[in-house]
Amino acid sequence: MDITAMKEKSRWVWRETLKIHKFCPESRIASSLSCVEILVALYYGGVLNFDAKQPFSEDRDRLIISKGHGSISYYPILADLGFIAKKELDAPGSLDSKLKAIPDTLIEGYETINGSLGHGIGVGIGMALGLKAKGSERKVFVLVGDGELNEGSMWEAIMLAGHHKLDNLCVIVDKNNLCMLDYCRNIVDLEPIEAKFQAFGWDSVTVDGHDEQAVAETLTAFKTRKAGSRSLVVVAHTVKGRGVKSLEVDSLCHIKSLKPDAIDELLKADELSHAQTRLGEGA
């Protein structure tokens, strides 16, 4: 998919994510909006091998979404690609829907349980070792939050992957700079994150996490690297609550929900600005 189409897809995912939040205000909207373009790049940017009809196909690349609660934006993608039925998007959080405020493994496409933070990299190492032992060329991607890096279990895993040079493992850090109560730098300052991973034997790349093309190119380059490299961390700079001004400027946005009227206004404003852009392009 070219960059214009990916941008359009991201816009659609952003809109659908807001609609999901309207149905299910317990969902974490701000952290779900920081990773929209990363997920779009993974699925529409030619990065992941997947088969929606066979979600556990041996031939798939593995994606673990370790920051599980902040991945409501993954739901529309799963529906769009046919992992889950489109009608699932109609009433998240209701008795008839499998889509909850926090995702679980009843939703096709989620490899593991991630409502609890800090598990993804370790489980990803197990998958990466398993794939190697089976002689598979497939890769393991783990999407984590920067706040999630406070969990000690993450560093147990980071140390081990670095030591063993697990070159089929890629961690993507959605670096939106915020935990629940404050900016990460005010709680446990991990800057520069790249240097921390490098010190444990990882390669690192820094990208703009809202640039689908840059993310897709970085991850595709990882997939085609020659064997014998090291584990890769991609530090993706993002904005928590991206596209919603009231969230973007609020250090407590993680726990904020948007009112239904506010969501309607956001969607209307988005339509208007999109129409104007179209008009501008036409002129």
Place this chain on the structure above:
Amino acid sequence: MAIPTNIMREAMILRLRELMIEDDRIFFVSADFGAQSLDGLREDFPGRFLNVGIAEQNCINICTGLALEGFKVFAYGIAPFISMRPYEQIRINLSLLSQTRPMNVNIISVGAGVSYDVSGPTHHCLEDISVMRTLPHMRVFSPCDAACAAQFVDYALATSGPKYIRLDGKALPGVYAERTADFAKGFAELRHGSDVCIIATGVMTHTALEVAERLPGKVGVIDAFLLDNLDEAALAECLRGYARVATLEEAFIGCGGLDSLVSCVLERQNLPARQQRFGFQRGYNFDNGGRLHLHRSVGIDTDSLARSLANT
């Protein structure tokens, strides 16, 4: 030096090493804990052995990833650390995840109860039976000798799901050398008595057998080795004639262990037997002096038990 096959971990690993030749989907992950027999396994299967270092949380998570890739995995560590340090990893990635994904992960936990007697309370493991029993889908296995432990390896490989394997750290006399452990049943009646039946697990089964010798004909002994899903009806059948039942475990009592399991069976099967619970009261023990001293301090050594059971 010959490998001592009367030590549970050695017997298990020797059996596992044999099976790894045939089955290339078995993976062994250690949290930097060894055994004499493990040296050979590491040498034979360097691609399917991993030492994750002193990192039990990572150990369980890596085992989860391997299991999701179709491997039958053994996680190996020291009892209090491989059970309670990564308890959340076990809860989320084994107990919870196995409800929706097929997976076969076996936690080999070495040093049950007060096996590491003089190492003190950090190394005593008196909570594991109850904390593991409370986790859905977790099978809890507590053998009393090396032969039973070795027999469990074949069962574990053939049976999907997470399992917690509670091994004594010391060499113990043989009970199952000439006997086949029935894993559908989960227990074995070793002695029948006229008066009281001791239901014991792990090392305490040997104490129960000694008590039975002291009070000939009076004391029955049941070795319970599956502590969550044993055959209740079959157990009830064994207990039906007894007026008294005594549970005996090297674990805290009154909080979900073997004693709770048996009291539930008595209640559900509508049995009239009165139950006495023997084990450790819920407090940490800082005493030196070895295992027998620790047993005496809570009245679960052979002498104390023979007295208690003869008098009541």
